[in-house]
Amino acid sequence: MSLTAKLDQIFVLLQHWISGFFPLWLQPAVGTILAVIAIVATFPGIFAVTTVLERKGLGRMQNRLGPNRVGPLGLLQPVADGIKSLTKEDIVPASADAVVHFLAPVVLVAAIFLGFAVLPVGRNMVLMNMDAGLLFFFAIGASTELSIFMAGWSSRNKYSLLGAMRAVAQMISYEVPLLLSSVVAVMMTGSLSTVKIVEAQSGFTGIFPHWYVFTPWGFAGFVLFVIAALAETNRSPFDLPEGESELVAGYFTEYSGFKFALFFLGEYLGMLSIAGFGITLFLGGWGAPFSFLGFVPSWGWFFVKLFGAIAFFIWLRGTLPRLRQDQLMNFAWKFMLPMTLLNLLVAGAWRFLGEGWSRWVVCSAVLLLAYVLLGRVLMRKQNLGPRSYRYAD
Amino acid sequence: MLGEGMLKGLAETAKNFAGSFVSKERLTTVQYPEERIAPIENTRDFPFLVYDGDDAMAGLRCVACQICEKECPPKCIYIVKSTDKKPDFVGKMQIYPARFDIDISVCMSCQICVEVCPFEAIKMDTEFELSTTDRFGGLLYDREQLSRSNEHYHKIHPTEAAEVDARLAEEKAKAEAKAKAAAEAAAAKAAAAPAPKEAPAKEPGA
Numbered sequence: 001m002s003l004t005a006k007l008d009q010i011f012v013l014l015q016h017w018i019s020g021f022f023p024l025w026l027q028p029a030v031g032t033i034l035a036v037i038a039i040v041a042t043f044p045g046i047f048a049v050t051t052v053l054e055r056k057g058l059g060r061m062q063n064r065l066g067p068n069r070v071g072p073l074g075l076l077q078p079v080a081d082g083i084k085s086l087t088k089e090d091i092v093p094a095s096a097d098a099v100v101h102f103l104a105p106v107v108l109v110a111a112i113f114l115g116f117a118v119l120p121v122g123r124n125m126v127l128m129n130m131d132a133g134l135l136f137f138f139a140i141g142a143s144t145e146l147s148i149f150m151a152g153w154s155s156r157n158k159y160s161l162l163g164a165m166r167a168v169a170q171m172i173s174y175e176v177p178l179l180l181s182s183v184v185a186v187m188m189t190g191s192l193s194t195v196k197i198v199e200a201q202s203g204f205t206g207i208f209p210h211w212y213v214f215t216p217w218g219f220a221g222f223v224l225f226v227i228a229a230l231a232e233t234n235r236s237p238f239d240l241p242e243g244e245s246e247l248v249a250g251y252f253t254e255y256s257g258f259k260f261a262l263f264f265l266g267e268y269l270g271m272l273s274i275a276g277f278g279i280t281l282f283l284g285g286w287g288a289p290f291s292f293l294g295f296v297p298s299w300g301w302f303f304v305k306l307f308g309a310i311a312f313f314i315w316l317r318g319t320l321p322r323l324r325q326d327q328l329m330n331f332a333w334k335f336m337l338p339m340t341l342l343n344l345l346v347a348g349a350w351r352f353l354g355e356g357w358s359r360w361v362v363c364s365a366v367l368l369l370a371y372v373l374l375g376r377v378l379m380r381k382q383n384l385g386p387r388s389y390r391y392a393d
Numbered sequence: 394m395l396g397e398g399m400l401k402g403l404a405e406t407a408k409n410f411a412g413s414f415v416s417k418e419r420l421t422t423v424q425y426p427e428e429r430i431a432p433i434e435n436t437r438d439f440p441f442l443v444y445d446g447d448d449a450m451a452g453l454r455c456v457a458c459q460i461c462e463k464e465c466p467p468k469c470i471y472i473v474k475s476t477d478k479k480p481d482f483v484g485k486m487q488i489y490p491a492r493f494d495i496d497i498s499v500c501m502s503c504q505i506c507v508e509v510c511p512f513e514a515i516k517m518d519t520e521f522e523l524s525t526t527d528r529f530g531g532l533l534y535d536r537e538q539l540s541r542s543n544e545h546y547h548k549i550h551p552t553e554a555a556e557v558d559a560r561l562a563e564e565k566a567k568a569e570a571k572a573k574a575a576a577e578a579a580a581a582k583a584a585a586a587p588a589p590k591e592a593p594a595k596e597p598g599a
Contacts, residue, residue, distance in 0.1 A: 060413045061406040063421050318410075319402040335395075375395025 008297045011038065012124050035127045039116045046306070047268040048078035054314045061318035082261070090257035093156060100154035105255065105262035108147035112266050114140045115273040120195050122286045122299030133194040134186060137277060138179055141232065144270060145171045148241070148251050151263070155254035163250025166325065167241035170231055173332040174238075178228035180340035184221045184347040185212050185281040194277075198285030207291045211284040216363040217347040220371075222282040224340050226312075229274040231332070234267065235313055237320035240328060275309035276302075335374055342370050434550060437517030438502050440495060441541045449540040454514035456481060457490040461506035461515055469499035470506065481512075483568045493536035497523060513557045519549045 006013065019030040052067060052075060059066025067074035092098050118133035120126040130136055145168050152164020186192055189200040203210040212218030231238040242250030252263045279285060283305055286298035323331070346363045353359035412419045423430055444452035457474040473492035481487045506515050518541065525531030547554040 057410070060410045063409055063413050063419045065413075065420065065422065065424070068424075315403065315406060315410075319406040320399065372394060379395060 004295045004297075008123055008299075010297070011122070011299065032127065039127065040113065043113075043116060043269055043272055044265060046272060046303075047265055048082075050268055050272075050310055051081070051264075052077045053310070054317070057311070057314045058318045061315075085258055085261035088257040090259060091254075093254050095156045096254060097154040097156070100150050101254070102259070104147045104151035104154060105252075105259045105266065107150065108144055108266040109262050109269065111140055111143045111147065112269045112273060115270075116276075118194050119273060119276045120198050120280060120285055121276075121302050122297065125286075125299055126195055129195050130193065132192045134182065134192045134197070134277075134281075137194075137273075138175075138182075141270075141274070142171075142175060144266070147266075151255070152251035155251070157254050159247045159249075159253045160251050163241045163243075163247045163253065166247075167234060167251055169325075170234070170238060170240060170328060170332075173329060174228045174231035174336070177224055177332065177336035177340045178232055180337070180344065181221045181224035181228060182277070182281050184217050184343055187344070187347050188212065188218075188351070194280050194285075198280055198287065201284040202287045204291040209284050209287055209289060209291070211282065211287070213282040213284075215350065216360065216367055217343055217350055218282055220339065220343045220346070220367045222278070224336060224343065225278050225282065228336060229278055230313070230316065231328070233271045233274055235271060236317040237323050238328060239322055240325060243322055271313060272306065272310070275306055275313070279305045279309060330378070335378055338374060339370065343367065432519050432549075434552065436519045436549075437504060438521050439497055439500055439518055439523070440504075440506055440515050440539070441518045441545075442493060442536060442539045443514055443516055443543055443546055444540050445543050449537065449542070451479065453489060453536070453540060454481070454512050455490050455493060456487040456512055456514070457493075458511070460509050460511070464505050464509045466503060466505065467499050467501050469496040469501075470494070471496075483565055485568075490536060493539060494533055495539060496533050498528075498532040513561060516546055516550070516553075 015031050015034050018034060019027045022030045055077070056066035056068075056074065067077045070076040070080045092101055115137050117127040118130050118136050126133075148167045148171075149164045152160040152162075152167070155161070185197055189197045191197065191200075201209065201211050208214070213222045230236075234241050241247075242252070247253070252260060255263060279302065286302040288294050288296060288298075288301055346366055349366075350359050350363050353362060409419070443454050444450075445454065446452040457472055459472050459474075462468075462470045462472045471492065471494040472490050475489045475491040478486040478488050502517075504517055507517055523532070543554070543558075546557075
């Protein structure tokens with residue numbers, strides 16, 4: 001085994017080496033536990049780095065320096081935040097449903113961690129190579145809505161309940177385009193397994209990779225997936241459920257101390273997992289971006305892409321203002337849904353138009369035309385003038 | 394086209410992001426404890442007592458008239474009048490505050506005490522780093538802690554202090570002229586008849 005191949009498989013080899021110390025019948029269980037420990041350690045670690053990078057990045061976008069007091073360049077800020085949230089008082093409102101109030105953040109974080117089980121982080125680095133991996137991820141992802149609603153309902157607070165209502169409405173609306181936009185990757189691969197989807201994109205033409213994002217349907221699917229993913233994870237500009245200026249903090253208004261930190265963790269882990277799936281579906285997973293860069297370990301490419309996705313999310317958060325509820329819903333049902341459905345048709349056409357340049361022209365033209373026309377119709381129907389009242393005046 | 398404005402916005406924030414590393418002028422904030430922005434002249438937060446001369450307790454302008462105590466909306470001023478008297482800036486004997494306490498934690502910085510004071514004795518300070526470890530006693534300031542020299546007032550609010558000084562000087566001159574006229578009248582009267590012991594000087598600022 002060459003050095004690069006060894007480096008590529010270093011975590012897999014480590015896992016085998018450690019589980020080799022155990023009796024044969026225990027080895028699969030030990031291997032799984034090790035992988036779980038790795039996931040539970042790595043992604044919250046990335047979450048900690050992300051919080052400080054986000055604050056610094058947003059600061060720079062607003063011509064500030066951002067946090068720079070704790071440790072060198074403020075990089076120890078997450079440690080200080082962690083200690084702070086652990087030592088803060090954990091308040092449960094007197095009228096709250098204490099059990100559900102406690103369960104909500106726990107269920108949220110547990111459900112989101114489950115999603116990482118089918119995420120291929122590198123070559124041979126996936127906890128569970130499920131045949132229906134993608135389906136599993138979306139099923140688990142849908143259960144976060146339950147815990148958010150549990151949090152909002154059990155708090156007995158109008159802001160919490162309103163935030164939870166908004167969150168559920170938004171997440172259910174955007175679940176549809178999220179699923180439909182990722183179906184194109186499944187159609188092309190012919191498998192729901194995340195590992196197979198990555199492998200299908202691992203070829204190269206010349207030096208360029210066969211990522212799905214470099215096809216008309218893949219590009220449209222990727223853009224739609226990113227928008228739906230932003231809405232799914234309640235990130236700006238779709239952060240209505242926790243809009244500070246309207247709802248205090250939305251569904252976690254009544255949470256403090258470490259339960260609040262768990263919600264925060266869950267939100268960022270959700271963002272990481274959905275970004276990871278966007279990478280898996282459209283950006284070639286752990287594949288190298290050019291054929292001559294294959295010597296870099298596969299997990300290295302995955303995390304480079306993950307941090308790129310995080311940087312893009314932060315950039316969007318620093319740029320876009322929050323949407324209004326009706327704009328949010330209009331966008332989901334009048335733009336996202338038709339575009340994703342059309343994208344499915346285009347992906348089918350791509351498959352049956354055969355090799356050659358004609359399918360590039362046809363598919364791009366259809367998608368572009370639909371985008372321009374839909375955009376025009378949506379923009380024209382906007383009523384941006386002052387609101388008029390029929391009876392109140 | 395749909396999404397055009399978004400791209401413009403993204404370009405703008407990217408420009409800010411890159412620019413903040415390159416040019417220091419872009420940064421809108423200062424690193425507070427090390428760097429400070431000089432306060433503007435109209436800055437004001439909590440009241441202080443003005444004194445003239447070098448001795449803070451002897452030079453206090455306050456005559457313990459208690460108008461500020463009565464007018465203070467949150468009732469954060471507490472005054473005890475003295476039993477003896479000391480001369481004020483005109484030279485007239487006045488009582489003075491034996492105690493003058495302001496509870497800074499209660500004060501709402503409304504400046505009404507400054508507006509009602511007929512003696513220009515209480516003014517607004519610009520000091521804002523007042524945090525203490527003692528929640529109750531630490532923010533209850535007595536007259537020693539509250540007194541600041543007229544020079545300090547000139548330093549923080551130069552225009553306003555100059556106006557106050559001019560007004561006080563005018564009053565003093567008026568009082569002196571009056572005292573002189575009264576003394577002359579008394580002298581003239583004394584030449585004719587047995588004179589009263591002291592000329593009644595008019596209260597300054599009235």
